[in-house]
Amino acid sequence: MNSGYLHLSGPLADELIDAAGLRDIRNKVDRGERLDFADGVRLTECRALAAVGLLAHRVRTARHGRRTYYNINQHVNYTNICKYSCKFCAFAAKEGEPRAYLMTGEDVERKVREKLDQPITEVHMVAGIHPTMGYDYYLDVVRGAKRGRPDIHVKAFTMVEIEHMLAISGKSEAEVFADLREAGLGSCPGGGAEVLVDRVHRAVFRDKMGPDRWLATARKVQQNGFKMNATMLYGHIERPEERIEHLIKLRDLQDECGNFMAFIPLAFWPYHTDLENYGHVTTGHLDLRMIAISRLMLDNFDHIKAYWIMLTPSSAQTALAFGANDIDGTVTEEKITHDAGTTAPEVMSVADLHHLIREAGFVPIRRTTTYQDIEVFEDATAGA
Ligand code: SF4
Known part of the structure; x- marks a missing residue:
């Protein structure tokens, strides 16, 4: 592979960036200086996509070279019954609706066992906030996954679920996290933040936790020794500068706690939601800018993930050349974004993940949830 591809530096590249009016930001990036709010806003306004x-x-290649991560994972959305009514959500149902479902710990165990023939290392579990299920239910679904596959890493619960458990448990914060650890929780996926801005919170998810409570709960998770990811749901009513506000709030919390692993910009799919007639499906241009701006603003996050379920496989592949160094995993079965109309498939084979990564010029690395290498596929014929 041509090393010029890796760094895309030199006078021509600099000229292109400078012609887009980004010379000062280029100088900051080259010096390893942190970008500020105004820099972020300018990047969001810049339509010279190639320059951004x-x-x-x-930044991506300086950190990771051509290494691009994926994992072999399984999603289990253990209930869609939710007491909240977020306007962007097509997944949630109320009790008694025909599409409402609730899995027990045994159901989760069965679901995980169904895939024992696959080398899955992670189960990703998030769900609605059931109005009446007690604290033990959450421990049961984690235990169910561990019974089904004792060596699996359980990455579960948005900050909304964690806050709910803390509220209903009748226990101290330390006891709840000790219970979750004992049950088998390995880390948290970090969803539920949506956009960490009060205006957006009031407009589209006012009953659910807002920015301050999300950040406070993420702080508790990290201070109690769990690693987590962070997300942002973009492409609905949020303004460009609000996306930067969101990123800077996450960056500040990472400075404080340091246990965020990856940031995952989530492209909004509007179908069957209350925002269906409000706007558009996100565009390829916005998706790639969001990945690139996230990489540039989040200088203290190791990983930027292009989540192919929401971006679609082709955009996720392209995002690998715009700052992303992770393409998520095989997923196996996904409900939340499919209920909102994503055109992506529900499952991706390892061969297809390798093809996407290699075809874009990168090296597939199969990883654990916490980004340890399991296998590096340097050889273009291996594992493809
Ligand atoms: S986004 Fe989560 S909390 Fe909001 S309605 Fe959907 S399942 Fe419930």
């Missing part, structure tokens, strides 16, 4: 992408790709 080049900058992000420099």
